[in-house]
Amino acid sequence: MTTTPNAAVGRRSVLRMMAAAAAVPALVSTGTAAVAAAAPRAGTRAGHTFVSRPDLNPPQVEISTPAAGVEPGHVLLTPAGANKLNAEAAAPRADFQPGALIMDDLGQPVWFSQPAEGVIADMKVQQYQGKPVLTWWEGAIHIPPGFGEGRFVVLDENYERIATVSPANGLQGDMHEFVLTPQGTALLIIYSEVRADTTPVGGAPDAKVLEGVIQEIDIATGDLLFEWRSLEHVTLDESFYPVPKDPEEWFDYIHLNAVCEDGDALLVSARCTHAVYRIDRATGEVNWRLNGKKSDFKMGPDAPFAWQHDCRRLSDGTISLFDNAAAAPGRGKSRALTLGVDETARTANVVRSHESPEGLLAPNQGNTQVLANGHLFVGWGGEPYFTEFDENGAVLFHGKFVDSITSYRAFRSAWVGRPLDAPAVAGQPGDDVTSVYASWNGATEVAAWRVLTGPDEANLTPVHDAPRVGFETRVDVPGAAAFVGVQALDAEGAVLGSSPAVAVG
Secondary structure (H helix, E strand, O other), X not given: OEOOOOOOOOHHHHHHXXXXXXXXXXXXXXXOOEEEEOOOOOOOOOEOOOOOOOOXXXXXXXXXXXXXXXXXXXXXXXXEOOOOOOHHHHOOOOXXXXXXXXXXXXXXXXXXXXXXXXXXXEEEEEEEOOEEEEEEEEEEEEOOOOEEEEEEEEEOOXXXXXXXEOOOOOOOEEEEEEEEOXXXXXXXXXXXXXXXXXXXXXXXXXXXXXXXXXXXXXXXXXXXXXXXXXXXXXXXXXXXXXXXXXXXXXXXXXXXXEEEEEOOEEEEEEHHHOEEEEEEOOOOOEEEEEOOOOOOOEEOOOOOOOOOEEEEEOOOOOEEEEEOOOOOOOOOOOEEEEEEEEOOOOEEEEEEEEOOOOOOOXXXXXXXXXXXXXXXXXXXXXXXXXXXXXXXXXXEEEEEEOOOOEEEEEEEEOOOOOOOOOOEEEEEEOOOEEEEEEEOOOOOOOOEEEEEEEEEOOEEEEEEEEEOOOOOEEEEEEOOOOEEEEEEEOOOOOEEEEOOOEEOO
């Protein structure tokens, strides 16, 4: 298509359009055209629908506490089925699609991707080869008891897969954890079925036990650098998980769900023993246990936790985690928890503890992310909520999926996405106007849209510039156009990408 320059568009005009869009997000009139965010259509309460991208149907969210003073960045979620991650979560639904979702603080999608097969979980921003990347796990999930078999994916800023990581020794990767290290390696969790004698804990002599395995894999070569197996270090009697009477049912005695570097050691969270383990990276020996039946620490007032997720060692030496609390003594609410751990005195005390505004009790999943400014971003796991707290515990941002949809974890992270595909456009005729719908899945730097119209696809002329409003922006331009196209503009007015020309209607 051919275009002619629009001299009116520059940095100041684009910034003015952005300010107008932010002030009136539902509808912006710019004199010669009307601009609006695409609205959900009837019958799609749980999911968005878009004219320019009818193939995308990400779930909707409700923001009950609008963002104020939050850490800059996007929100990353992996929406799945009702109240649990399972194989059914990947099945098509009439109202929304499961997948990977990046959204803004208004709850509008920025990027959405469906899995090729199975389920996506644990999408987050990490560093690989000195650059920010998106990572996630994809595969199938066994419910009950709740573990995955799949692989791990690394995507660059163009949303291109630059690495795929699988466990060594023929094992399958579990969805609970995928951590990239500065050394170019990946820490991951595996659930391995073994036959074991469970009679000492009331089970059968030859029962199916799920052993927790941690591997460190060199991402470039796929080589196994380290492996730790739980049954060599954590006995069955540490578990709080009920022992199945049927030896063919899985005894998920430990249920590993988080691992992170801690100097020359690893910190590991085990949900079913209510404990965090510090593991010597050279020998595999357990240096100490925090909480649980064999805790090496005296737990201070309100410090005990239960069925927890997502342990992290913080820069100040404290340890954060998500306390599901479903069976903790005297607790009926989940919380984001930070503990001060004195490894000399062997004491652990509460430093921070934040519950959700609703007082949620999350039966599973969940995470506590400590942001650079001291805020906490919390995903409430088995409940469809996410929250950002300031350093004093005040709620700065709070929202939820509109339907019974959950995300294993939720993160806030800075992310710049530059998709390689072209912007999408669609045109619909109206009474003396043409409605133009523009979107560009994953492009984070679009500030405005330039609308082009013409008699055929080879001869389009710019007719209007409008601010970007939401994932899909509708611009109503006067007259009946035969063909339309759009150009995505950044905050300086430069063209980031151009759509193909499409016929109206």
